[in-house]
Amino acid sequence: MTNEELIIAQDLSKDYPIGGDFFRALDGINLSVKQGEFSGIIGPSGSGKTTLLNIIGALDTPSDGSVNVLGNKVENMTHTESANLRNNFLGFIFQTYNLLPVYNVYENVEFPLLLQKIEKLQREEMVMQALEWVGLTNKAKSRPSQLSGGESQRVAIARAMVKKPKIVLADEPTANLDADNSHHILKTMVKLNEELNTTFLFSTHDEKVISYLKRKIMLNDGKLVDDILVN
Amino acid sequence: MxxxxxxxxxxxxxxxxxxxxxxxxxxxxxxxxxxxxxxxxxxxxxxGARFDTGHVKVTTRAYNEIASQMPNDLCLTEVHTLLNELDKDYPGYDWTPRIKFAGLADVPDENGETRAQAPVMGFAVDLLSDHSIEDERLQISKSIVRGSFPNSAGEIVISDELAQKLEVGIGETITLISVSANGGMAIHNFTLSGTVTFGMGALDRGAMIADISDIQYALDMENATGEILGFKKNLVFDQEQAVSIKEEFNKKMSNTEDEYSPYMITLLDQNGLGxxxxxxxxxxxxxxxxxxxxxxxxxxxxxxxxxxxxxxxxxxxxxxxxxxxxxxxxxxxxxxxxxxxxxxxxxxxxxxxxxxxxxxxxxxxxxxxxxxxxxxxxxxxxxxxxxxxxxxxxxxxxxxxxxxxxxxxxxxxxxxxxxxxxxx
Structure with missing residues (x-):
């Protein structure tokens, strides 16, 4: 593990207009995340977890302060620049898997590589490797409708990991899974974190996820209230 | 992708x-x-072009003014000369004389008295010349119901519906009673060689087709005709060319001071076709x-x-x-x-x-x-x-x-x- 800081937030605030007023979703957040961390943003609903994840994922911009992701200042990026950042360096895992229903498992995992214009042979190798990481090589030809919830989320992990991103952002990845599947998924992600040194940043209030985290970033009412490293 | x-x-x-x-x-x-x-x-x-308007049409100026009345007293004369000039000047067109006329078709009995009579609309076309393609153009042979296409002078075909109305058979005499180009009464006997179905209601109710030489003789129109129709040889109407020919011809041949001078129109100038x-x-x-x-x-x-x-x-x-x-x-x-x-x-x-x-x-x-x-x-x-x-x-x-x-x-x-x- 290196000490390279991939994410640096300084005095980050985010306001949303409500009527004639503003709602402050994030308030003066200072944070840095180093390569290879397995961290989680933890807090109750409305604490600002997803807003912070959005900004780090270059899906939204801060109202005040600065966020630097892999050397890119999110507040200054154009739509195309932020899309390129996501395409090349970030992976996303969603609560509801969001697999493309008309494509099979192999094609769903292949899609990010198509966006990167990677050659077919290399693509094939990378997709099969990603499916091997999540233990789904035997399901390559299956459609999402033929998979269980746990399998679908593993496909989503393979899709996020296939391009070997620097950072994976996961928003409540186990919210729709039972305990067994949740543990299976989390163990898979821990393994990938250790083997590939990929940085994982979760947004969660699920105890099962929290128990796997090596760093817990606690938010409440948009403020960073605690930051705990777990040995 | x-x-x-x-x-x-x-x-x-x-x-x-x-x-x-x-x-x-x-x-x-x-x-x-x-x-x-x-x-x-x-x-x-x-x-309409095949039977009536042609792609272009030449008449006298006066005829053109009241063409719907078929005023054969205002016909074109010296037709052979005019046809030769048209053939020479506009070789892309096939030029053919036509006479439209109206009259009574009278069928006599064995005593020469009227057995049956009906109004007819007549078309005099070049049926018998070797070079004529009027049969092909008007599809007369193909439309024969009884009898045959006229083979010699004095023979005519009429619509089958008219023949049935007149109860006239093939080979029987039909007398045309009409008006000559000089305004006198014209009476001429024809032999019915065949009946046709034109496939056009207006003609099937009472049309007669005769050779133009016979009608020229019957209506005192030797070397004269009511109309000369021009058809583009590929049979497809070319609006731009037709208008151009019309303007050129009228500039050269037509005299606004002479109502008997030839005058060309296109099919667009007729029957509201434009x-x-x-x-x-x-x-x-x-x-x-x-x-x-x-x-x-x-x-x-x-x-x-x-x-x-x-x-x-x-x-x-x-x-x-x-x-x-x-x-x-x-x-x-x-x-x-x-x-x-x-x-x-x-x-x-x-x-x-x-x-x-x-x-x-x-x-x-x-x-x-x-x-x-x-x-x-x-x-x-x-x-x-x-x-x-x-x-x-x-x-x-x-x-x-x-x-x-x-x-x-x-x-x-x-x-x-x-x-x-x-x-x-």
């Missing part, structure tokens, strides 16, 4: 099959309707315009519905780092492929339908039962090169246009809310 999109398109029937059916149906209707209308319009124009042609062209454009407009709205709506259905897909693609403009472009590529397939299928079916109606036609005699318009009882579609793209191009464009409008929504999508949206 294109292969990837194409696979998705084929598998997702709601994204492909339904829009393809819509485009194909619209293109098919446009293609077929265009071919059908073209056939009907051209049939009306060409049918306005008709403009109407026909406008109708063609209108059909295509309505199609493009209606299809664009339908496909716009289809695009919007698809956009709603694919909301999650677009969201995940944005999150994965695909740019909005790339998603928009891929949707346009999809629309292009769908438009291409739908337009191809629609054109094939539309053209096939056009060819069917070109071959077999449709009997519309009921609609023109009491009309004096010279319209064929069976009208046919006409498939031309234009038929192959008149629906095809709008089909592709309408699909693209519909998607282009509905796809603008992608650019309004807020990436900031993607996590929330994709939780659904």
């Amino acid at each position: 294109i292969n990837f999109l194409f696979r998705g398109l084929i598998r997702d029937k709601q994204r492909s099959l339904f829009p393809i059916i819509i485009v194909a149906a619209g293109v098919m209707m446009t293609t077929w309707l265009f071919s059908w209308m073209l056939g009907v319009f051209n049939e009306i124009i060409e049918g 306005e008709y042609l403009v109407f026909a062209q406008a109708a063609g454009f209108l059909i295509v315009g309505i199609f493009v407009f209606a299809m664009s709205i339908v496909l716009w709506n289809t695009g919007l519905m698809s956009g709603i259905r694919r909301y999650g897909e677009v969201g995940i693609r944005l999150a994965m780092g695909e740019t909005k403009s790339h998603i928009y472009k891929t949707m346009l590529v999809e629309a292009f492929l769908i438009g291409l397939m739908g337009s191809f299928i629609g054109t094939v079916i539309g053209v096939a339908g056009g060819y069917y109606f070109q071959e077999y036609g449709m009997d519309i005699s009921g609609a023109f039962k009491n009309s004096t318009m010279m319209v064929n009882d069976v009208v046919r579609a006409q498939v031309t090169f234009t038929s192959y793209y008149i629906g095809f191009i709008p089909g592709v464009l309408a699909m693209l246009f519909g998607t282009a409008i509905s796809g603008i929504g992608i650019f309004r999508r807020q990436t900031a809310t993607l996590f929330k949206e994709l939780e659904v």
Whole structure:
């Protein structure tokens, strides 16, 4: 593990207009995340977890302060620049898997590589490797409708990991899974974190996820209230 | 990427099959309707041209003023000379003299008394010259119901309906009672060689066709004729050329001070055909315009519905780092492929339908039962090169246009809310 800081937030605030007023979703957040961390943003609903994840994922911009992701200042990026950042360096895992229903498992995992214009042979190798990481090589030809919830989320992990991103952002990845599947998924992600040194940043209030985290970033009412490293 | 999109398109029937059916149906209707209308319009124009207007027509100035009265006293004279000049100056046209006349057809009994009588509309055409193609042009031989085509002077054919009304048989005498070019009474005996069905209600009710030499003799019109009709040799009316010939001829031959000087008109100057042609062209454009407009709205709506259905897909693609403009472009590529397939299928079916109606036609005699318009009882579609793209191009464009409008929504999508949206 290196000490390279991939994410640096300084005095980050985010306001949303409500009527004639503003709602402050994030308030003066200072944070840095180093390569290879397995961290989680933890807090109750409305604490600002997803807003912070959005900004780090270059899906939204801060109202005040600065966020630097892999050397890119999110507040200054154009739509195309932020899309390129996501395409090349970030992976996303969603609560509801969001697999493309008309494509099979192999094609769903292949899609990010198509966006990167990677050659077919290399693509094939990378997709099969990603499916091997999540233990789904035997399901390559299956459609999402033929998979269980746990399998679908593993496909989503393979899709996020296939391009070997620097950072994976996961928003409540186990919210729709039972305990067994949740543990299976989390163990898979821990393994990938250790083997590939990929940085994982979760947004969660699920105890099962929290128990796997090596760093817990606690938010409440948009403020960073605690930051705990777990040995 | 294109292969990837194409696979998705084929598998997702709601994204492909339904829009393809819509485009194909619209293109098919446009293609077929265009071919059908073209056939009907051209049939009306060409049918009228063969029997009445020619592609161009030469008369005297005075005759032209009251042509509907068939004023043979205002006929052209020195016709052989005029025909030679027309042949020499305009070799791309076939020039033929015609005399239209009206009269009574009288069928005598064995005592020479009137047995039956009926009004007739007569056409004197060049039936017997070796070089004449009037039989082919008017399709008289093909239309013979009883008897045969006139083989010698003094023989005529009449419509079968008139023959039945007069109860006259093949080989019997029919006396034409009419008015000569000098204003006197003209009476001439003919022998009925055959009866025909013209397939045009106006002619089938009471038409007579005689050789022009016989009528010239009967109506005191030696080396004279009411009209000289010019037909383009490839049988296709060329508006620009016809107008040009008319202007050149009239400048050279016609004298505004002399009412007996020859005067040329085109078929557009007759029977309101000019306005008709403009109407026909406008109708063609209108059909295509309505199609493009209606299809664009339908496909716009289809695009919007698809956009709603694919909301999650677009969201995940944005999150994965695909740019909005790339998603928009891929949707346009999809629309292009769908438009291409739908337009191809629609054109094939539309053209096939056009060819069917070109071959077999449709009997519309009921609609023109009491009309004096010279319209064929069976009208046919006409498939031309234009038929192959008149629906095809709008089909592709309408699909693209519909998607282009509905796809603008992608650019309004807020990436900031993607996590929330994709939780659904």
